Each structure stands twice: as structure tokens, then as C-alpha cells.
Amino acid sequence: MDKKNTLKIIKIGGNVIDDAQALSLFLYIFSLIEGPKILVHGGGKSATALAEQTGLEVKMIDGRRITDAATLELITMVYAGKINKTIIAQLQALDCNAVGFTGADGNTITSEKRPVSTIDYGFVGDVKLVETSTLELLLNNNISPVFCAITHDKNGQLLNTNADTIASELAIAFAVQFEVELYYCFEKKGVLKDVNDDNSVIQTITKSSYKKLLDAQLIFSGMLPKLNNCFHALDHEVSKVCIGTPEMLLDSKAIFTTLTIQ
Amino acid sequence: MDKKNTLKIIKIGGNVIDDAQALSLFLYIFSLIEGPKILVHGGGKSATALAEQTGLEVKMIDGRRITDAATLELITMVYAGKINKTIIAQLQALDCNAVGFTGADGNTITSEKRPVSTIDYGFVGDVKLVETSTLELLLNNNISPVFCAITHDKNGQLLNTNADTIASELAIAFAVQFEVELYYCFEKKGVLKDVNDDNSVIQTITKSSYKKLLDAQLIFSGMLPKLNNCFHALDHEVSKVCIGTPEMLLDSKAIFTTLTIQ
Numbered sequence: 368m369d370k371k372n373t374l375k376i377i378k379i380g381g382n383v384i385d386d387a388q389a390l391s392l393f394l395y396i397f398s399l400i401e402g403p404k405i406l407v408h409g410g411g412k413s414a415t416a417l418a419e420q421t422g423l424e425v426k427m428i429d430g431r432r433i434t435d436a437a438t439l440e441l442i443t444m445v446y447a448g449k450i451n452k453t454i455i456a457q458l459q460a461l462d463c464n465a466v467g468f469t470g471a472d473g474n475t476i477t478s479e480k481r482p483v484s485t486i487d488y489g490f491v492g493d494v495k496l497v498e499t500s501t502l503e504l505l506l507n508n509n510i511s512p513v514f515c516a517i518t519h520d521k522n523g524q525l526l527n528t529n530a531d532t533i534a535s536e537l538a539i540a541f542a543v544q545f546e547v548e549l550y551y552c553f554e555k556k557g558v559l560k561d562v563n564d565d566n567s568v569i570q571t572i573t574k575s576s577y578k579k580l581l582d583a584q585l586i587f588s589g590m591l592p593k594l595n596n597c598f599h600a601l602d603h604e605v606s607k608v609c610i611g612t613p614e615m616l617l618d619s620k621a622i623f624t625t626l627t628i629q
Numbered sequence: 630m631d632k633k634n635t636l637k638i639i640k641i642g643g644n645v646i647d648d649a650q651a652l653s654l655f656l657y658i659f660s661l662i663e664g665p666k667i668l669v670h671g672g673g674k675s676a677t678a679l680a681e682q683t684g685l686e687v688k689m690i691d692g693r694r695i696t697d698a699a700t701l702e703l704i705t706m707v708y709a710g711k712i713n714k715t716i717i718a719q720l721q722a723l724d725c726n727a728v729g730f731t732g733a734d735g736n737t738i739t740s741e742k743r744p745v746s747t748i749d750y751g752f753v754g755d756v757k758l759v760e761t762s763t764l765e766l767l768l769n770n771n772i773s774p775v776f777c778a779i780t781h782d783k784n785g786q787l788l789n790t791n792a793d794t795i796a797s798e799l800a801i802a803f804a805v806q807f808e809v810e811l812y813y814c815f816e817k818k819g820v821l822k823d824v825n826d827d828n829s830v831i832q833t834i835t836k837s838s839y840k841k842l843l844d845a846q847l848i849f850s851g852m853l854p855k856l857n858n859c860f861h862a863l864d865h866e867v868s869k870v871c872i873g874t875p876e877m878l879l880d881s882k883a884i885f886t887t888l889t890i891q
Contacts, residue, residue, distance in 0.1 A: 420683050440711060448710025449702060452787055456733040460785035466734045466763065471718040473728045473772060504766050510735060523722035525714055
């Protein structure tokens with residue numbers, strides 16, 4: 368199959384979600400991108416703030432949030448309600464037509480509740496199946512799907528799912544018919560050689576240079592799952608993965624990290 | 630234009646939203662309905678419950694909720710997040726493909742913030758424009774849009790909008806190309822002659838009999854805006870409007886109220 372069309376899948380997180388001005392700037396940039404595009408957003412700090420307000424205890428094990436029933440309800444409200452609809456309304460104001468999605472909408476992303484081993488993560492889902500047909504309908508009509516980090520198990524249960532993973536699994540599913548470019552946008556300029564020096568961006572990482580960086584323990588631990596996600600996508604026909612600030616989407620002179628197989 | 634296809638637009642509110650079992654039963658009935666269908670849901674009592682939990686004061690003037698910024702954020706979380714996504718996940722479990730919508734999604738319903746006269750209702754929107762193209766895309770592919778009671782002003786502002794009105798305005802917009810049937814489902818069997826007697830259902834109301842009922846002051850005041858909405862729809866090419874319990878959608882022997890022009 369001839370993959371002529373490029374599809375851009377862009378994930379935003381960190382400060383780009385938490386800071387209203389940074390979010391507005393990002394959405395302006397997103398609205399200017401030509402061609403089919405999908406946005407995936409993380410949850411930012413709003414969920415924790417609402418949890419505190421309602422007196423809900425945030426349970427963390429090894430730095431990971433445990434999603435009990437009350438936490439799932441709360442993040443469904445914050446991610447699919449507050450954040451997703453604020454983004455959709457702002458995109459419409461920019462004449463960028465968009466529709467909000469969880470994985471349950473259009474039965475787009477089915478997950479499996481993570482099995483309980485040493486840790487019971489609660490209502491957390493690992494992606495099992497991505498169904499692209501509804502999304503293609505919209506993309507073909509110049510409408511951008513906007514995903515929050517919630518999926519379902521097809522048996523009526525919503526599940527909390529990592530936003531980076533949602534972005535990479537969407538990218539892999541669409542790589543069959545599109546030339547897919549995957550962009551992870553946050554407040555840093557990319558993968559840093561020195562975590563304390565924002566200007567130490569590693570501009571290109573190949574699979575072999577990634578192994579060398581890992582061996583030399585030069586990858587900051589918080590970046591590891593993100594990079595593994597990226598190479599997982601590249602291993603499954605995704606053309607290009609980039610990590611950096613939103614500016615990388617428009618400014619040809621912007622400095623950011625590009626990951627490639629070779 | 631030959632309007633061959635029937636589109637059913639079904640609004641649920643009251644106990645059908647608040648009671649988990651009643652909601653599940655309704656969704657089962659909804660999943661069995663053949664042909665194109667749209668669901669519109671009200672907010673029920675969850676918003677008030679969360680408001681109490683977060684210490685947000687519910688402001689009412691003349692029995693109407695005043696939507697300040699904090700209230701708008703809260704109902705966006707409850708309506709578009711919690712309730713809408715719970716419904717979508719349950720419909721998917723019933724093999725009924727559905728996508729959740731606010732009026733901002735797909736730019737489907739644009740409203741105007743209600744002008745301040747004697748009362749400032751806050752972020753409340755009166756429907757100005759319904760854009761059906763995105764919804765038609767989905768309906769043509771056997772996917773049901775599920776609307777919550779939130780619209781936008783196309784300038785980035787979400788607005789709280791009456792769910793009955795959203796249902797009737799969608800019905801009117803689709804009446805151009807569909808034979809539209811509009812159903813208002815709640816816990817009562819229909820419009821009652823005697824508000825204390827659940828079996829006193831008025832089975833047919835025409836425009837002229839409605840005037841007689843009004844003159845005789847036989848319409849319970851809470852029902853007035855609902856019935857005005859219904860006749861507004863009938864005046865704008867909607868074929869049929871029915872009010873009753875969800876059973877009216879499937880059971881040919883069910884007793885409910887049907888409104889017609891003549």
C-alpha cells in the first residue's frame with residue numbers, strides 16, 4: 368500500500384497542560400498545522416488539585432497513581448470533562464474543527480485491566496486494540512480527534528491509561544495507511560544530556576545510539592518509559608518520533624530531539 | 630426532498646439519569662432501537678452532590694441555577710465527563726457504537742450567552758445554530774451521538790444549555806432531511822391530568838387541545854417549558870413528539886403522551 372498522506376499525532380503534557388497561557392499557545396500552533404492531525408492530552412495537575420478539594424486521598428505506589436473507583440470517577444471528570452472540553456472549545460474558536468474522545472467513544476481504544484501482581488493498580492488499562500475507522504471518518508472530513516487518557520474494556524468499565532501510550536498505540540494503528548509522525552510536546556526542548564542544562568538537547572537518537580546512552584546511564588530515569596514508548600512505535604512502522612517544546616511543530620530552526628530507527 | 634429515513638432523538642432526564650439501574654435499563658432499550666438515533670442526557674442530581682462535596686454554593690434564582698465560572702467547570706466535569714462517558718462505555722458493552730458530544734465537539738451547537746436583563750444567569754447559552762454534518766457522518770456509519778447539556782459560543786466559551794432545548798433544536802435541525810421523532814423519557818408515564826395520579830396520562834395532545842388544557846390551567850407548571858419546547862419542534866417540521874417512560878420506545882402497549890400538530 369502506498370502511504371501518501373502524513374498523519375501527525377501530537378501528545379501534550381506537563382506544563383503545556385497546566386499553564387493556561389502555554390496551552391493556548393500550543394492550541395494556536397496546533398490549529399495552524401496542515402493535514403490530518405490527532406491530539407492526545409495528559410491530565411496535568413488538575414486531578415490532584417480536585418482530589419485535594421474533595422478530600423480524596425491520592426494513593427501512590429512507586430511513584431505511580433493507584434486508580435480506585437473514586438479516583439477513576441475524578442479523573443474521568445477532569446480529563447474527559449474539564450480539560451478535554453476546554454481544549455475543544457478553544458480549538459473551535461481557532462476554526463480548527465475537533466471532536467473529543469476517550470477510548471470508549473467510537474469504541475476506538477479497548478484496554479485490559481492490568482492484572483494484579485505485586486501491586487494492584489486498580490482501574491488502569493493496558494491497550495489491547497485500536498479501532499481507527501471512526502477516527503478516519505473524521506480525519507477525512509478535516510476534523511481532528513482530541514484524546515484524553517481514558518480507555519474502556521468493552522464491558523462497560525472505563526480505565527485510566529497512560530497518555531504517552533495512547534499516543535504511541537494510535538500512531539502504530541494508523542501506520543498501516545498513513546506516514547505517521549509522532550510528537551511528544553512538553554516544557555523541555557528534548558532529551559537532555561545533562562538534566563540540569565536545558566541547552567544540552569540530544570538532537571538525534573537512533574536505536575543504536577539509544578543503547579549506548581542507556582549503557583552509559585545517560586538517560587534520566589523519568590525519560591525511560593517515554594523513550595521506550597517511542598522506540599516501540601518506531602519498531603512498528605511509525606516514521607518519525609520527536610520530543611520537544613510545541614515550537615518544534617512550526618519553527619524550522621527549533622531545537623528538539625528526533626528519534627529514528629537508523 | 631423525500632424524507633425516507635426516520636431519525637429518533639431521545640432525551641433522558643430525572644430518575645432515568647440519577648438511578649444507576651434505571652439508566653442501565655434505558656441504555657439496554659436504547660441499544661435495541663433500530664435505525665439512526667441520537668441520545669441527549671440531562672445532568673441529574675450528580676452536579677448538586679459534587680457541588681456540596683467541594684463546598685461550592687449552588688445559586689438559584691426563581692428555581693433556576695445560576696451558572697458562575699466555578700459552576701460551569703463543575704457541570705462540565707459531571708455532564709461531559711462522568712455521566713457522558715459512563716453512558717458511552719455502557720453502550721459499547723451493549724454493542725451500540727456511540728460517541729459523546731458537547732455542542733463544542735464538531736462545532737455542532739453554537740449558543741449565545743443569555744443577555745443580562747433582570748437576572749444574570751451567568752454562563753447559560755441559548756441555542757443559535759445547529760450544524761449537523763459531523764453528526765450525519767456518524768449516523769450514516771451506524772454510530773449514535775450522545776449529547777450532554779453543554780454548548781459553546783464559538784469564541785472559546787462553554788455554556789450551560791437546557792437539555793430539553795438541545796433535544797428539540799437537534800430535532801428541528803435534522804427535520805430538513807429526516808422524518809424526526811422526538812422522545813422525552815423520564816420516570817412519569819406522560820403528561821398527567823392529575824399530577825398526583827400516575828395513571829391519569831393524557832395520551833394525545835394536539836395544538837388545539839393544548840390551548841384548552843392551558844386555558845383550564847390543567848398543565849402542571851413544571852411541565853410548561855417542556856411542552857412549549859415540544860410544540861416549538863412540531864411547528865418546525867418535527868413529525869412526532871412523545872413524553873413518557875423509556876418503555877414507550879419498545880413496548881407497543883405502553884401508555885404515554887403523544888403530541889401532534891393536529
